[in-house]
Amino acid sequence: MSEQSSSRSHDIFESGDIFANRELVRVGHVPELGRVVGRDDEINEVGGALGPATRGGPPETTIIYGKTGTGKSLVSRCVTREANRRAEENDVSLQYAYVDCSDYQSETQASREMARELISHLGTDESVPRTGISAADYRDITWELLEKYAVDSFVVILDEIDKLSDDQLLRSLSRARESGKSDTFIGVICISNKIAYRERLNERVDSSLQDNELIFDPYDxxxxxxxxxxxxxxxxxxxxxxxxxxxxxxxxxxxxxxxxxxxxxxxxxxxxxxxxxxxxxxxxxxxxxxxxxxxxxxxxxVSGQTPHVKHILRALALLTEDKQQSRFKTAEIYDLYERIAETEETDPLSYDRVARLLKEQSFLGITESEHTGGGPGEGSYLKHRLIRDPDIVLGALNGE
Ligand SMILES: Nc1ncnc2c1ncn2[C@@H]1O[C@H](COP(=O)(O)OP(=O)(O)OP(=O)(O)O)[C@@H](O)[C@H]1O
Ligand SMILES: [Mg+2]
The missing domain is CATH 1.10.8.60 (Helicase, Ruva Protein; domain 3)
Incomplete structure (x- = not known):
């Protein structure tokens, strides 16, 4: 053993006594269905839509809406993976592709990702060109693979579908079989956390896509x-x-x-x-x-803000921390801002400019501004307040 390594009192790669299996609490980890709790009805619905496909029939299309973090992606992925396993037991080939449209926003990117996902689940070493071909070409590659590998059913999960630039992919998936492009049964699970997208989707795609609609409620x-x-x-x-x-x-x-x-x-x-x-x-x-x-x-x-905006925020945070109040007049903030700018050895911006920047911060949701009636003859003036704890604001400003 070298002198250096023997001098260490502990194994530098040892990671402490807290976790037994940290993978389980990593976001992005797709746990086994048994660990998905409180979504039994939703699991049953998605399962019901994919059920026929596990026995060699056509899957139904499902549209899922719900706020962020309500289990939409998780339930879709877990149930689809489970359907693939069940189909295998029944000697049926049910394959799937998970496409996160926030990562693949153009039709071409999404179509390519669909082909790549299919290949990875088929476990073959087929490859798709990185560039140089169109979205339609990528889809043709997909149909060819489905035929070549005798896939009975293909389920495509289009997550965050509202980010997709148009509905070409969705349309071709819903028509692939009737247009004779593919003999495989095709099902789609569309997911969106924008409830407003529902109207748009209903208008733009045909009714065959509206077999099942699910809303995931927030958890208590x-x-x-x-x-x-x-x-x-x-x-x-x-x-x-x-x-x-x-x-x-x-x-x-x-x-x-x-x-x-x-x-x-x-x-x-x-x-x-x-x-x-x-x-x-x-x-x-x-x-x-x-x-x-x-x-x-x-x-x-705040990282994208100019140094002066940061000085203004620092002034407001320091005032909030110091005084037993939370709302401050522009003039009070300006006084302290001026002093901070001096310590930082920069020329302070004009009063009017700072007043305008404060209004902008309120627009960004960092501060809140409110007109307050002054005393008699004073007219009304603006008061500003930090929305976050001054600790957090100062922590962020210092941490940069
Ligand atoms: N029912 C559940 N059982 C166990 N874990 C869950 C459940 N629902 C959500 N989670 C956990 O919360 C995380 C977020 O869930 P998920 O990714 O499914 O949210 P989402 O509804 O797709 O949100 P977004 O709209 O932001 O994409 C998952 O990675 C998972 O760890
Ligand atoms: Mg999601």
Whole structure:
């Protein structure tokens, strides 16, 4: 052993005593159907739509709407994967392709991804050209593969379909069989978190696509708690304090019942405990995880702003922290901003410019501005308030 490695007291690749299987709480991980909880009706509906295809018949098309983090992508992927397994037991070939249209927004990109997904599930070494061919060519490649590999049914999941630039792909999927392009039964699962998209979709595609329509409701605290309970084996035995799951679930329920937030916070709390070399995950780590997530989000929000905007925000945050009030007149903010600009050795912007920038920040949702009636003869003036905790704002400004 070299001197250097023997001098280390611990294995640098050892990752602590918190997680037993961290994969389970990583976002993006598609767990087994048994870990999907509180969506039995939805699972049954999607299962029912794919059921005939597991026995060699045609799958039905399903459209799923619902707010972010309500399990739309998860349920679609889990049930489709399960249908593929069931079909195999029945000696039927049911293949599928998952296309996230927010990553593949043009018809060409989405069609290419569909072909690539099919190939990867077929487990063959076929390849598709990266560029130089049209969306229609990629679709033809798909139809040829379906024929060559004698696929009985093909299910395409078009996730975030509202991001897709037009409906050519959807149209050709719904017509492939009747137009004689493919003998394979084709089913589509369309997913969107924009309820307004429903009208548009109904107008633009034919009624054959409207077999099943599902709405996923936000989770309540109890369901979120259940979801986390089913993942707690991500952690080693006995490292989770009893109140960690209820607290994480309650906080996420307040955040519009978003399960992604709940799972992310759960994971982050564990990571923070691990980093601190703690032996247990306590609710304090849950609080820290939430603050950290807000700081990160805020950092992204302010990172594109000019240094002067950051000085203005810093002034407002410092005032908020210092005084027992939250709303400040433009003039008060300007005074402190001027001093900050001086310390930073830059020329302060004019008062009018700062007043305008403050209005802009309120437009971006970073601050809130409100007209307040002054005393007699004073007229009304604007007061500004930070929407976020000053801690978070200062944390984000300092963290850059
Ligand atoms: N019923 C559930 N059981 C277990 N975990 C769930 C459930 N619903 C959601 N999750 C967890 O929350 C995460 C987010 O869910 P999902 O990706 O399905 O949301 P979505 O409805 O597609 O949201 P978006 O509209 O933002 O894409 C999943 O990765 C999963 O970890
Ligand atoms: Mg999704």
């Amino acid at each position: 605290a109890g369901e979120l708690q259940d979801i986390l309970e089913h993942r707690k084996d991500a952690f080693k035995e006995d490292v989770l304090d009893d109140d960690v799951i209820p607290k994480t679930a309650a906080l996420a329920a307040r955040e519009h019942g978003d399960a992604r937030k709940a799972v992310e916070t759960f994971y982050e709390a564990g990571r923070l405990a691990e980093k601190a070399n703690a032996s247990r995950v306590t609710v304090d780590y849950v609080d820290d995880a939430i603050t950290q997530a807000e700081v990160n989000r805020f950092e992204r929000l």
